[in-house]
Amino acid sequence: MERVDVAIVGGGPAGTSAAERAASHGAETVLFEQGVPREDRDGIGPDSTDAAGMLDYWIDIMDFDYREIPDEVIHRELEGTEFIGPTNTVTLTTTGMEASYPKFGYTFHRARMDDWLHERAADAGADLRVGTGVKDLETDLRAESENGPTHTLTLSNGDRLEAQYVVLADGPQRRITLDALDQFTAPGRSVSDHLSPPKANHIAYQEYRDFPPELFEEFEDTLKFWWGYMPGETAYPWVFPNDGTVARVGLTMPIGMELENVANPGSYKLLRPDDDRLPSGSEYIRRLLEQEYGDEYDIEEDIPLVEDRGKSKGTETYPISSTRPIDSPVGANIAVAGGAMGTTSAFHEGGYHVAVRTGKIAGRLAATDSLANYNDVWKRAIGDEILRNVSFADIVKDYEPDDWDWAFGVINDMQGDATGNNLISKGYSAGLGASKVLLSYKKRKFDYRNGGYVQLREDEYFY
Numbered sequence: 001m002e003r004v005d006v007a008i009v010g011g012g013p014a015g016t017s018a019a020e021r022a023a024s025h026g027a028e029t030v031l032f033e034q035g036v037p038r039e040d041r042d043g044i045g046p047d048s049t050d051a052a053g054m055l056d057y058w059i060d061i062m063d064f065d066y067r068e069i070p071d072e073v074i075h076r077e078l079e080g081t082e083f084i085g086p087t088n089t090v091t092l093t094t095t096g097m098e099a100s101y102p103k104f105g106y107t108f109h110r111a112r113m114d115d116w117l118h119e120r121a122a123d124a125g126a127d128l129r130v131g132t133g134v135k136d137l138e139t140d141l142r143a144e145s146e147n148g149p150t151h152t153l154t155l156s157n158g159d160r161l162e163a164q165y166v167v168l169a170d171g172p173q174r175r176i177t178l179d180a181l182d183q184f185t186a187p188g189r190s191v192s193d194h195l196s197p198p199k200a201n202h203i204a205y206q207e208y209r210d211f212p213p214e215l216f217e218e219f220e221d222t223l224k225f226w227w228g229y230m231p232g233e234t235a236y237p238w239v240f241p242n243d244g245t246v247a248r249v250g251l252t253m254p255i256g257m258e259l260e261n262v263a264n265p266g267s268y269k270l271l272r273p274d275d276d277r278l279p280s281g282s283e284y285i286r287r288l289l290e291q292e293y294g295d296e297y298d299i300e301e302d303i304p305l306v307e308d309r310g311k312s313k314g315t316e317t318y319p320i321s322s323t324r325p326i327d328s329p330v331g332a333n334i335a336v337a338g339g340a341m342g343t344t345s346a347f348h349e350g351g352y353h354v355a356v357r358t359g360k361i362a363g364r365l366a367a368t369d370s371l372a373n374y375n376d377v378w379k380r381a382i383g384d385e386i387l388r389n390v391s392f393a394d395i396v397k398d399y400e401p402d403d404w405d406w407a408f409g410v411i412n413d414m415q416g417d418a419t420g421n422n423l424i425s426k427g428y429s430a431g432l433g434a435s436k437v438l439l440s441y442k443k444r445k446f447d448y449r450n451g452g453y454v455q456l457r458e459d460e461y462f463y
């Protein structure tokens, strides 16, 4: 049987970053990516679905010098973001975080960014097998290897391969991760209790639309999010400007939500009195565009779908992790990275940066026989970011349209103008509302301190 030092499952940002680091540190490294066809890539590659927005400080979290990133990856440099509530709107022109990148952020071509990471891994000497999936993983905890447990991977072509270390980077569907980790859970317990895709993920849907130039100009350097327009925990539509006059228009919403479970359906701008069920993703987008631009434009004619992008004629539907992270069973020589471990933020869907960083850490530690440190090292690297994201997601969990208006009103009051810059870092109170926002944020952060945001701790695995 073929034998390698490090095997990686999944060739997205987490997996390719792990492969690049592992190979750079001299490990014999093989990565398996099942391979997905896309309109915007020749041949198969990773499942590159993303709104593809990057904030300034996320580039530092990825541990890249922004000047390294090839020009053809970047679509638009951003000056800010707009959070639009039913009545109040907040405009932010800074993330309020220290960052090397001089702008607010950028939007990017996700498939090209993934391909660049793939190239870096290949240049470092990793063996990237695109088109070969992993079907099964079995761990031998008592293997007679000087570095402890080994793993046997069964591949989609029927071959088997043995690896000393495994990095699981199979994304939010976690098709290999769940069973692989269940080898080490207590009887009657399962990792699915925390990371089952229908419960721990949202569904994301997006369309590529070509806007009339004068309309596109209004948001060509801005990300737009509409909060309190559709029901569900962290459910919201967005528009992200891309190249030319094309923008990605998308949304995220809980999986399996029913209209009868929505309190106050009449308060949501994207629901209609005659709805007998919740709208589909495409119907939500149609209603959003109609509401925002329908007065002046014929949506299908003036803002058409761009069909040569995405996974299926200009559209894509994909699960997105919207939970809290888990520790990895490092005692079994396994690290889980990126979306598979639950790092993507339920609050703003950012996840590319933490996928890259956890992948880089996992690859380096696997290659240097120090994987035992993985859970500590990833917390030091991205713990503050996770803490912010899970705290915000918790605060807004039950917000209804009025709550969003209230919160945006408070943020605007704090600034005394229409921008909510440095919302949290300002730390002063502008009346009762502001105190309430800051207090609940601080309380959540306190509750989750010292890695308390982890859903499944390392000491809960059994070897």
Ligand SMILES: Cc1cc2nc3c(=O)[nH]c(=O)nc-3n(C[C@H](O)[C@H](O)[C@H](O)COP(=O)(O)OP(=O)(O)OC[C@H]3O[C@@H](n4cnc5c(N)ncnc54)[C@H](O)[C@@H]3O)c2cc1C
Binding pocket: 009, 010, 011, 012, 013, 014, 015, 032, 033, 034, 035, 036, 045, 046, 047, 048, 049, 050, 051, 052, 053, 054, 132, 133, 134, 135, 169, 170, 171, 172, 175, 176, 204, 205, 206, 250, 318, 319, 320, 337, 338, 339, 340, 344, 349, 350, 351, 352, 353, 355
């Ligand atoms: C619509 C949408 C919008 C988003 N917007 C943003 C954004 O603007 N900014 C941001 O930072 N993040 C965003 N995210 C989140 C971001 O895309 C994820 O956090 C990130 O892709 C996670 O990277 P990953 O490598 O862990 O997983 P993925 O990118 O999901 O990669 C996993 C890979 O594993 C492969 N795979 C799965 N199972 C197997 C198997 N058994 N064998 C072999 N290969 C396998 C898959 O084909 C896939 O290529 C968005 C996500 C979605 C869905």
